[in-house]
Every structure is written in structure tokens, then in C-alpha cells.
Amino acid sequence: MAQETTRRTPRLARALIPLGLLFLSVGISTALVGPFLSLFLSTEVDASPVMVAAFLVASPVASVLGSTVIGRFSDRRPIRRLLLIAGGTAGLIGTGLTAVVRDYWILLGLSVTAVAVAGSLFPQSFAYARQVLERDAPDKVALGISGLRTVFSLAWVAGPALAAVILGAGGFTWIYATAALMYGIAALIGLFWLDEVPAPAVPQRSAGDPVPLDELETPRWVLLLTAGAFTLMQAPLTLSVQAMPFFITDELHGRVNTAGLVLGLCAALEIPLMLALGALSTRVRLGRLLFAGALSGVAYYALIAVSTNIATLFGGQLLNAVFISAISGLGISYMQEMLPRHPGRATTLFSNSFPLGAMLAGPLLGISQQFGYRLAYVLCAFLCFAGLVVLLLVRRAR
CATH class of the missing domain: 1.20.1250.20 (MFS general substrate transporter like domains)
Known part of the structure; x- marks a missing residue:
């Protein structure tokens, strides 16, 4: 048992360190953009108050729908690492284009597609962390999740102040370019540093038949x-x-x-x-x-x-x-x-x-x-x- 624990500890560290960096990257990217989105639309895009309001409603709705679809799909096969890479790439594309595009309708299209897909990074990262912790440290799952959530909070402590500095130096072009860089780092971490984790084992019924994949454990x-x-x-x-x-x-x-x-x-x-x-x-x-x-x-x-x-x-x-x-x-x-x-x-x-x-x-x-x-x-x-x-x-x- 002691040898098994010893073997698990380095493997857990190798997984949680890149995950912590991924959370930091995603947290900084969202903290750079989120607090200044209304100002960006009003001043840079010259959107009317009604257009700003429509944007601020459409974006979270698209993010919720996109994350829900991806969340259902992610539990079917061992593809969570690929989904993290896809989410980082989508964020890179969405914020990268926003750095140079100033047409309201194009930006709205990017927000409800690429940026909405990037929104799945947050839940999918925690889902990946859950599987890693259950495999390597099942008695410390809540502690590990709380620790990773703390990294995200740290990013939000530093992100708005960093955004204010970047905004003063290079305007919104630099803000979104930096956010795109953070998403790119998240995608690279998933590509080169994370391993794919298997899907949770399918339990058997008392009669020996496997439980259907879509059958939920809780009503x-x-x-x-x-x-x-x-x-x-x-x-x-x-x-x-x-x-x-x-x-x-x-x-x-x-x-x-x-x-x-x-x-x-x-x-x-x-x-x-x-x-x-x-x-x-x-x-x-x-x-x-x-x-x-x-x-x-x-x-x-x-x-x-x-x-x-x-x-x-x-x-x-x-x-x-x-x-x-x-x-x-x-x-x-x-x-x-x-x-x-x-x-x-x-x-x-x-x-x-x-x-x-x-x-x-x-x-x-x-x-x-x-x-x-x-x-x-x-x-x-x-x-x-x-x-x-x-x-x-x-x-x-x-």
C-alpha cells in the first residue's frame, strides 16, 4: 500500500502542476476581458445600449448551451484532453480575432461560437481534475478541487489590475491579444503536458448487465x-x-x-x-x-x-x-x-x-x-x- 501511494504521488503532481497552470491561463484570459466588455463594446465598437445589452445576454446564453452540449458529450468517451485543447484553440481564435475586428455582428458571431466553446474550458478542466484525483488521490478530491479553484481566484485577483495596465499601454487590441496568448498557452499545456484519462468504469447491475451510459446516478x-x-x-x-x-x-x-x-x-x-x-x-x-x-x-x-x-x-x-x-x-x-x-x-x-x-x-x-x-x-x-x-x-x- 505504501509503495502504491508513493507511485501515485509523483503522477498526481505531474497532473496537477500543468492543470494549475492551465487554470491560471484561463483565469487570466477571462479576467482580462470580462470586466471591460461593456466598455469595449461602447467605445471601440460604438454599439448602442440596446446592442450592448443584447450582446451581454447572448454571450452567456451561448456559453451555457455550448458547455451543456460539450459536457454531455465529454462523458461518453475518453476525449477530455482533446476537448481542453479544442477549448483553448477556440479561445485563441475568438479573442485573437476580437483584437483586430471592430464590426459588431462579426464580434457577436465570434462570441456565440468560438468564445462560447472556450467557455467549456472551466467545467472540463474541473472534470479532468476530478478524474485524475479519483485515480491518484481519492481521499483528497475536494481538497484538490478547492486548490485548483483557488488558482482561478488568484488569476481574478491579478487579472483586472493587469488589464488596467495593458489597457493604458496598448488599448483593447493588447487586451485581447494577451487573452489570446493565455488561451494559446492553455491549448499547448493540454497538447504537450496532459495525458488522456479513461472514462469512468461502467458499473454492472446485479444481473450482470452494464448500466447504460446515459443513465444518471441521481434523479x-x-x-x-x-x-x-x-x-x-x-x-x-x-x-x-x-x-x-x-x-x-x-x-x-x-x-x-x-x-x-x-x-x-x-x-x-x-x-x-x-x-x-x-x-x-x-x-x-x-x-x-x-x-x-x-x-x-x-x-x-x-x-x-x-x-x-x-x-x-x-x-x-x-x-x-x-x-x-x-x-x-x-x-x-x-x-x-x-x-x-x-x-x-x-x-x-x-x-x-x-x-x-x-x-x-x-x-x-x-x-x-x-x-x-x-x-x-x-x-x-x-x-x-x-x-x-x-x-x-x-x-x-x-
Whole structure:
């Protein structure tokens, strides 16, 4: 047993190191482009507000649909490494052409095709990591997934600041060229550094017949309700960030740059907390950690909804970081455990909850603009609580 563990450790390291670099590359590419997409469309492409809104809706919808199709296909055969290479190549093409193209309709076409395919890199990378961890370190799956999710968070901590520097030096051409370079690196890592992992073994029925490949281990209604619960809890992540600058200036009469300090503190706390929760998952059941994190989210948003000073915002970021770390870091493993033979489909179900939650946050922000930005955090608390209730009811029903 000791010799087997010794043999597994170097193989695991050889797989996780390139995966970490792949996550870093994909994270930086999305962090460079995402925060400035509306500005790019408005200033460089001269798109109208309606055209910008249509672009911002069509892009995540195409990404969700593309990732869903690829996720279903990825579990049928041992081709996940090829899908990672294809996703990196699609991102290279999409962002590379965006660096030089300024026609709205061509850019929209690229967004719903090449960039949408590149969106599958996130769930497929986690699905690949799940298979590697189950093969080489089955007792550390949640820890490994949380560690890789931390790398993605690190990329988002550095990415927007890096984008601001690049934007000042070379404009959006350099922004998208750098993103294309990152996607190209991701494709090369998959091509030269990753090995293909076999598809999960097909179990046998008691009569000896193999279980059909499309037969899910968890009822479909349970999966959909669980994904819906994560969507409800992911929506506050977007809504609270979008509302924060307005809440600080309009409700608390503070300075707008305080929002950056508050959000930066939360991001700094998320990274060690993701690792800590991942390590804790080896001793505490994943569901309990996830539910405790969701409760932290309810407490945080309720606290901000009644806050009257800036100090409360800073003090509440520990609760916020626990919530984000639990949902973003452990939620992936939670869904994957529900579909052990379909890691691609499971991870896609979870990852799709973020763009769907972001789409839900848009109209809620509009309502908050009409009735006060404090309402945004009341809505966040309600959404988080509703998601937690759905998770608990579904788990009890199972």
C-alpha cells in the first residue's frame, strides 16, 4: 500500500502542476476581458445600449448551451484532453480575432461560437481534475478541487489590475491579444503536458448487465433543483458586487473607491479560506460545510442590508469570504459527487449556475436602482436563503 501511494504521488503532481497552470491561463484570459466588455463594446465598437445589452445576454446564453452540449458529450468517451485543447484553440481564435475586428455582428458571431466553446474550458478542466484525483488521490478530491479553484481566484485577483495596465499601454487590441496568448498557452499545456484519462468504469447491475451510459446516478429532478439552488446563491455574487459602489455612495455617503478596498479584502480572504475548507472537507462531510457557508452568506447580506457605516462592510467580509469560498470551492465537488460517472455533466451543471445567476441579477439591480440600493442586499439575503432551503429540501428528499 505504501509503495502504491508513493507511485501515485509523483503522477498526481505531474497532473496537477500543468492543470494549475492551465487554470491560471484561463483565469487570466477571462479576467482580462470580462470586466471591460461593456466598455469595449461602447467605445471601440460604438454599439448602442440596446446592442450592448443584447450582446451581454447572448454571450452567456451561448456559453451555457455550448458547455451543456460539450459536457454531455465529454462523458461518453475518453476525449477530455482533446476537448481542453479544442477549448483553448477556440479561445485563441475568438479573442485573437476580437483584437483586430471592430464590426459588431462579426464580434457577436465570434462570441456565440468560438468564445462560447472556450467557455467549456472551466467545467472540463474541473472534470479532468476530478478524474485524475479519483485515480491518484481519492481521499483528497475536494481538497484538490478547492486548490485548483483557488488558482482561478488568484488569476481574478491579478487579472483586472493587469488589464488596467495593458489597457493604458496598448488599448483593447493588447487586451485581447494577451487573452489570446493565455488561451494559446492553455491549448499547448493540454497538447504537450496532459495525458488522456479513461472514462469512468461502467458499473454492472446485479444481473450482470452494464448500466447504460446515459443513465444518471441521481434523479434528473434532483440535479435540476440542486443546480437551481446554486443559481439562486450565485446571483447575489453578481448583484452585490454591482450594487456595492452605489450602496456606498448613495446609502452610506462614502467614497466610490472604498468599494475596491472592500472587494479586495474579500478576495484576499477567499484564497486561504478555500484551501482551509478544502482541507476540512477531508474530515467533515461536504454537505455540512456547504450549508454552513450558505448560512454565512445569509448572515452577511442581512448584516449589510441594515448597516449604517463603512466599518460594517469591512467587518462583514469574513462572512462574505466564507460564503463565496464554500459555494465556489466546494459546490463543484458537491455536484460531482452526485454524478461520479459523469464529471463533465456535473461540473457543467454547476458552472452554468454562475452566468444564469448573473442574468438573474441584472433586472434585480434595476429594481434596486428604483427603490434604493439597500434593497439589493435584502434581495441577496432572500436569494441565498432560498437556495439554502432548496438544497436542504432536496437532500432530505434524496
